[in-house]
Amino acid sequence: MSSDIVIHPVTNKSQRKSFVELAYRLYKNDPHWVPPLKSETYALLNPKKNPFFEHAKVQLFLAEKDGLPVGRISAHIDYLALEQPVEQGLGPGTGNWGLLEAEDEATASRLIDTAEKWLKEEGMDRIIAPMSLSVWDEPGLLTTGQDHSPTVMMGHHKAEYQGWIESRGYNNVKELVTYHLPIQDGLPPLIDRIVKSGERNGKLKLRKVDKSHFDRDAKIIMNILNDAWSDNWGFVPLTDHEIDHVGVKLKPIVYENLIMIAELEGKPVAFMMTLPDLNDRTKDMNGSLLPFNWVKLLWWLKFPKSPTMRVPLMGVVKELQNSRLASQMAFMMIEYIRREAVAKYGATRGEIGWILDDNKGMVAIADAIESKINRVYTLYEKAI
Structure with missing residues (x-):
């Protein structure tokens, strides 16, 4: 019975540990779940280590039944999100919840009710969820693609969560999609011609990131990102x-x-970031680097081999968006990185995303290289 469920705000280390550890029990028999490194999860929830907390208010809740943890949820308000235009999805009065995990629907319902009550008491009148925690972390609920493991920094959720959330009056507001692309055999001939044409443009130069000037290049990339995605x-x-x-x-x-x-x-006007799929290496570590997993991870980081590459971020400055040059630069970066990924890292497939389902420019690029949607993350909204 739901009346046996007790919801506690997380206020101490013991409750925080139960909050983190719960997912490892709920997903232990799911062959496609990749246990995140626990150190990363604790850092995400630590106000001293995660700068998200500098502009957000967060409350974690833990559900217990007969003294045992059976569910969890976060409720949070991103004050920078409140400053954004309403027509861009967030804006004044919009709060979030995320990190939902539950043994059953009754527990999930109680947790969602608790998050809604907290957000309403904080002055919010609308919810976009799930958001875990920031839009830059793991937004959305996995609604398509539970039949294969996620790539690095992507979420995985139980299929039944979709029905549990939608039964609470939440409506689909946005879908974030990822695209699968076999990369061993190259891109379509049309793309090769576009790449060669770009190589003849003397004003255009593509360069690799320079780790000896990592801070400089990281800031260049993030500044392009802030402009390109604004x-x-x-x-x-x-x-x-x-x-x-x-x-x-x-x-x-x-x-x-x-x-x-x-x-x-x-x-600098555009960038493309590709990461070897760390999940390939950490999937069997059960979230811990002890006792010797840290050695395996360090070795992999030094000599990474991965069949999968993920492209989490691409961006072109706004002044060039919707131009032929923008798509040409994208195809050139995709092709150059594809060659390196196959030759030096043993990659056979790429995953691009997430991408907003109505981002016409990126969807057109994904279609042109003949990639296919393999995962969908759904964001929901509800007035409270």
Whole structure:
């Protein structure tokens, strides 16, 4: 009975540990779940380590039954999101919840009710969810693609969660999609011709990221990103501290020949970031680097081999968007990185995304290289 469920705000280390550990029990028999490194999850929830907390208010809730954890949820308000235009999806009065995990529908319902009550008491009148925690982390609920494991920094959720959430009056507001692409045999002939045409443009230069100047190139990429995505649905600008934090977090899995910056007459105007799929290496570690998993991970980071490459981020400055040059630069970066990924990392497939389902430019690029949607993450909204 739902009346036996007790919901506690997380206020101490013991409850925080139960909050984190719950997912490892609920998914232990799911062959497609990739246990995140627990250190990463604790860091995500730590106000001293995650700069998201500098512009957000977060409350975690833990559900218990007979003294045992049976569910969890976060409720949070991103004050930078409240400043965004309403027509871009967020804006004034919009709060979020996320990190939902539950043993059963009754528990999920109680947790969602609790998050809604907290957000309403904080002055919110609308919810976009799930958001775990920021739009830059793992937004959306996996609604298509539970039959294969997610790539690095992507979420995985139980199929029944969709019905549980929708039964609480939540409506689909946006879909985020990822595209699967076999990469061993190259891109379609039309793309090859576009790439060769771009190579004849003397004003255009594509270069690899330089790890000896990592901080410089990381800031270039993030500044392009803030400009390129600024009109996108759900956009919230990254702060300077968040840009620095992302750089530190990604540096261990950054490889110079997998990230490119395009320069037009010497000015950075576009980038493409590709990451080898760390999940291939960590899937069997059950979230822990002890006792010897840290050695395996360090070795892999030094000599990475991965059948899968993920493209989490691409961007072209706004002034060039919707131009032929924008798509040409995208195809050139995709092809150059594809060659490196196959030859030096043993990659056989790529995954691009997430991409907003109505981002016509990126959808057109994905279609042109003959990639196919393999995962869909759904964001829901509800008035409260």
